[in-house]
Amino acid sequence: MTGLSGEAVELAAKTAKHPCYSFEAHQKFARMHLPVAPVCNISCNYCNRKYDCVNESRPGVTSAVLTPEEALAKFTRVKAELPQLSVVGIAGPGDALANWRAVRKSIELIKAAAPDTIFCLSTNGLMLPRYAAEIMELGIRHVTVTVNCLEPAIGASIYHHVHYQGNYYVGESAANILINNQLTGIEQLAANGVLVKVNTVMIKAINGSHIPEVVKAVKERGAALSNIMPLIPAPGSVFRHFPQTSRKEVEALRDLCQSELPQMRHCQQCRADAIGLLNEDQSYKFRDAKKELPG
Numbered sequence: 001m002t003g004l005s006g007e008a009v010e011l012a013a014k015t016a017k018h019p020c021y022s023f024e025a026h027q028k029f030a031r032m033h034l035p036v037a038p039v040c041n042i043s044c045n046y047c048n049r050k051y052d053c054v055n056e057s058r059p060g061v062t063s064a065v066l067t068p069e070e071a072l073a074k075f076t077r078v079k080a081e082l083p084q085l086s087v088v089g090i091a092g093p094g095d096a097l098a099n100w101r102a103v104r105k106s107i108e109l110i111k112a113a114a115p116d117t118i119f120c121l122s123t124n125g126l127m128l129p130r131y132a133a134e135i136m137e138l139g140i141r142h143v144t145v146t147v148n149c150l151e152p153a154i155g156a157s158i159y160h161h162v163h164y165q166g167n168y169y170v171g172e173s174a175a176n177i178l179i180n181n182q183l184t185g186i187e188q189l190a191a192n193g194v195l196v197k198v199n200t201v202m203i204k205a206i207n208g209s210h211i212p213e214v215v216k217a218v219k220e221r222g223a224a225l226s227n228i229m230p231l232i233p234a235p236g237s238v239f240r241h242f243p244q245t246s247r248k249e250v251e252a253l254r255d256l257c258q259s260e261l262p263q264m265r266h267c268q269q270c271r272a273d274a275i276g277l278l279n280e281d282q283s284y285k286f287r288d289a290k291k292e293l294p295g
């Protein structure tokens with residue numbers, strides 16, 4: 001037996017308690033998202049993080065942004081009230097790696113207080129080549145990367161701009177940097193034992209027929225799971241007038257891509273401050289009135 005097989009056993013044990021990576025776990029184990037990452041380094045045309053309302057549940061939405069110390073305090077409170085809590089994830093409201101210092105500090109604080117916590121983060125992947133080693137050093141073994149296309153010409157319709165290494169890029173050059181970094185980062189993580197899930201937003205008119213190629217390419221880079229999600233035309237976003245992709249269309253695409261990679265079919269497209277079982281958000285119970293963002 002090598003050390004690697006010990007790591008594989010540990011990863012399998014963690015995955016069995018991760019409600020997003022394991023269908024069986026999703027009705028038994030809870031996750032909480034820590035909204036400690038307000039800034040984003042790209043602009044997706046389907047995103048609007050400014051809009052928040054109590055009844056809204058979609059990625060990018062949170063009622064407050066927390067400091068690492070506030071995140072620890074919130075975690076402690078939630079853990080005491082929610083015994084099924086197994087996973088702490090960072091899913092915005094911006095990009096986890098565009099706020100790396102705060103994300104790392106939050107994870108370090110919680111790890112010191114509760115070493116058996118499983119951590120995961122989701123990212124657009126732009127900064128993965130820069131931070132993959134640190135992610136692994138921190139002991140994070142579940143990372144989600146959103147990859148919507150492989151071709152800069154398609155990406156130019158999905159992303160408005162990319163901020164990278166002090167420069168501002170638009171159009172195909174922006175998409176090209178992002179796509180290359182996403183694929184490189186996935187490869188680096190997967191080669192080092194991280195379970196990579198790839199989220200893909202299905203924007204029917206733009207990337208609908210291209211998604212099978214995306215799934216194939218990320219599988220070749222080592223991704224373990226694919227999560228094709230319907231476009232939610234967020235109020236205030238560039239795509240606000242686009243039709244919402246139907247569940248039927250998404251399911252048909254998942255069926256098509258299932259032979260390449262296992263498909264996550266129970267994603268709830270959660271808020272950046274979601275708490276609880278995936279289908280039973282309890283984040284409203286843990287909101288701090290003093291920190292509520294204006295609606």
Ligand code: SF4
Nearest residue numbers: 040043044047094124
């Ligand atoms: Fe919004 Fe996420 Fe895209 Fe950033 S990466 S613009 S937070 S959807």
Ligand code: SF4
Nearest residue numbers: 020267268269270278
């Ligand atoms: Fe899990 Fe999907 Fe919710 Fe992320 S958005 S926590 S993958 S169910």
